[in-house]
Amino acid sequence: MVVLDADSLLAGDTIRTMVQVMNREPQVGILQTAPTIINARSAFARIQQFANRLYSPLFATGLAAIQMGDAAFWGHNAVIRVAPFMAHCGLPKLKGAGIWQGPIMSHDFVEAAFLGRAGYEVWLEPALGASYEESPPTLDDELARDQRWSKGNLQHAALMLFSPRLRLAHRFAFLNGIMAYASSPLWLLFLVLTTIAAVQLTIAPIDYFPDGRESPFPLWPEWRPTWAITLVVSTMALLFLPKFLAIVDVVVHRALSGFGGFFRLLSSVLLEIVVSVLLAPIRMLAHSHSVVSALLNVRLSWAGQNRTEETGWREAAMRHLPGLIIGSAWSAFAWTLDPMFFLWSLPVSVPLALAAPTTVWLSRSSSGESLSRRGLLLTPEERTRMPLLDDARGFREEAESEVALTPVEQAVLIPAVNRLHRHLAGRGAKGLKKEVIEGELDACVSRGYRGIEKGRLSLLLEDPQALTALHRRAWSAPSDSFWGQRVRNLVLHAQGLQDL
Structure with missing residues (x-):
């Protein structure tokens, strides 16, 4: 069974190769491709498309090497062996409390884990090309989708902890999916605790004699710059080293022309980094809200996804008003507390204050077209005519015009x-x-x-x-x-x- 989403594309040669692999490897229950994002028009979608095309090959190859036969299933652009899937992948109703009660909202990771428990393997094969999907056109559409995914992923905690005989790799896949959203409230909690600590250091006097004045030896405050530098350097390496390794990979494989040349590729990567920095606090606040809503078991529904509409100014202003208030109030408080703490708060508070204009600009197709004309965020699929994509666009235009x-x-x-x-x-x-x-x-x-x-x-x-x-x-x-x-x-x- 070939599994597709509404926006999926798979080339005939790719499907034939996948079926041949399944026939030759009877132990494989799911064969998953690594889809490439296409048809991006808005600036936001073009950034996602560029990042996916540049970073994903290296990431997917490493992921496949680590997971081997215990890969995750992403729900589409894959082939499933029907008989074991029907026999072992029925989704149970959770019997706990709150969100851990009732139907499971996110199915794909669970099905991969259940097939693994039944003795079958799940393969991720990044070498299978001509596998495509589309991206949400705006940040708000992505966050709306993430709100549903966060609840589904948090439900997996019950399976991760209590389902018998699951493979360790699939338990870690559940944990990784949970932390994709739980990391946001942890980051928010870190900011809150850091603010409290800054208030204590500023307002409360330092107690040099915590054991009492009778002690002749004061306890001096300790500053460990090596720890701080190590934390900063390791965080920067974790965030940015994979991006520049992807550039090296493109250079080694002589694929620069597909991205517009070296300097345009480097400029596109820097632009993607800047936008990612701007979006990170917005996503943090939205994901924190999603996690809290999920834990409170707020009812959600799976609805159709927007693929064409842009974000209006009124909609953006209303949606991101809480972030604007929180970010501005926090920076104003930090300024009254300590100028250095104010500067430390800016990488979070400024993106929250600019969330509305950032969201509107990124949602515009005109913004994406402007970047494309300047040679930024280009991908090989845009620069080389591909019969599969030409046919798909032709069929879509024909269907819309009929x-x-x-x-x-x-x-x-x-x-x-x-x-x-x-x-x-x-x-x-x-x-x-x-x-x-x-x-x-x-x-x-x-x-x-x-x-x-x-x-x-x-x-x-x-x-x-x-x-x-x-x-x-x-x-x-x-x-x-x-x-x-x-x-x-x-x-x-x-x-x-x-x-x-």
Whole structure:
């Protein structure tokens, strides 16, 4: 079974090679590729695309060498052996408390771990090329996705600690996924404790005789600059050395032309580092909120992801207002406390204060196009024509130009799509929900669905009886009505295809 996301692409040769590997290696339960990000337009997506294309080959190769047959599964752009997957990868309902109770929200790591427990291997093969996916176009879309992932990853703590016979590598994969989000509140806690310590050092006098004045030997404060320098140097090496190793890797393999040459590559890396520094505190605050919300078991739902819309100024200002207040207040307090502590706070407080304009600028397609014209953030897939990507863009443009039906309109009008949605809808609603659905059904038929509140529209489209009635009534609607006009366009398009 080849597993794809809605934005996935796999070349035919890659799929054939993956199937051949699975046939030759019967112990492999999942064969995972390392997808490359494509089709980025906004500045934010272009930065993610560039970083993925430059850093991922080296990272994925090292990851594959460390994990061997105990790799993680990312849920798409992979091949699964169906029989063991069906036999061993059923997701249990957690039996703990809070978020550790009920269905598991993030499935892919769990399925890899369960296959490993059953004696099968999970392979990550970075040498399998022509595997692609797309990136969220804005920071806010990424953070919305991370809010769901954080809850799912935190749920894995129950499996990591209490599931029997899991391989050690998969337990560490669970831990790594948890720390991807738990590290943010730990960083925030570090900043809070550092502020408290700075207040104590500034306000409280130093006690040279903690054991009492009768002691003739004072306890002098100790300054260990070697410890501080070691911490800074090791942190900088951990953050930046892999980036420059990736540049060396590109130079060694003579692939500079794909990134626009050495100086443009170096400039792009420096730009990516600057943006990463600006985004790190914003992500820290957002992930901390996500972790706290998850621990409080705030209800979340899996919704469709934005791939086209830009972030507006009003939306950005409202979303990042708490960060602006927190960052500004912290820096103002630091200034009154000590000028050196104020300077120390700026790398965190300034990005929080600039979060709204940063988010808006990064979300703009015009910003991404401007960077591209200057030769920044280029990738080999952009500079070399690739038949797979050309075909995919052509098919997408053709599909968008043929019939301008939204997914909701397709689910209502097209018989096969309507049947699929009725099958996936499950049982019909009862009681108060049924009354709401009946009211919204009449409104949807008479005026269309665009004015219906999102939650009520979801109820309507998740009810099989409502979908059936909506399909029939939409096709019999007057020609000048909302649905009548869409039926007319659909029929004319079908007639045009028959004439061809």
